[in-house]
Amino acid sequence: DVKVTQSSRYLVKRTGEKVFLECVQDMDHENMFWYRQDPGLGLRLIYFSYDVKMKEKGDIPEGYSVSREKKERFSLILESASTNQTSMYLCASRQIRAQGANTEAFFGQGTRLTVV
C-alpha cells in the first residue's frame, strides 16, 4: 500500500522559531511537493522537487526553504516562523519518469501548523 507520511499531524510553534516539517514516501517517486492549504484559497504550491538535491520554487516560496538529501524524504523549512504561516501543510509525491505526466499524486495526512 502506497504511503506518504508526514512527521506531525499538529504542531504549535512560536514566532521566530525555525520549523522543520518532514515528509517520507515509500514509493520510490521522483517528484515530491509541498502545498499549503488555507480556507478560501485552496492548495497553493510552495516548493517541489524532481530528484535528490533538486528543488524548484512554486507559487509561494517566500519564507520557506526545502531539503531533499534522500529520494524518499522531502523537508519543508520555515526559517523564522511567522503567524501568517499558520496553515495546513500537505506533502505529496508522484511518479514521473516511466509514465510521463499521466500519473496521480499521493498525499500525506497533512500537518496543521499553528504559529503563536
Next chain:
Amino acid sequence: SQQGEEDPQALSIQEGENATMNCSYKTSINNLQWYRQNSGRGLVHLILIRSNEREKHSGRLRVTLDTSKKSSSLLITASRAADTASYFCATVLNSGYSTLTFGKGTMLLVSP
C-alpha cells in the same frame, strides 16, 4: 497561480441525489485530475482524464472534459452521506515534469 476554479463553492444535497461539480481552467493541459478531501485530512485521488478523452467513468463517478471550453465536470450519482467531503480539480500541463495546480475546491454536504 490558480489554474482550476471549481463551481459551486459549496453544494448541499440529499442522499440518493446526484451531485455535479464543475472545474474551469485557463491554459492547455495534458490531463485533469479530481481529488477528494475529508475534513482535516490529506487528498485522495479519484480519477484522471487525459486531454484526448471526453468522458471517463469509475464506479459512481463520471468525469467529462471539454478542452474547447477548458472545463470539466465531476458527477457523483446516487450520493451517500459518506460522500460528504471537499472535491478539487487539478490540472497538469503539457510537460513530463509538470506540477499539479489545484483549484479552490467544492465542499459537498450530503444529508441522510
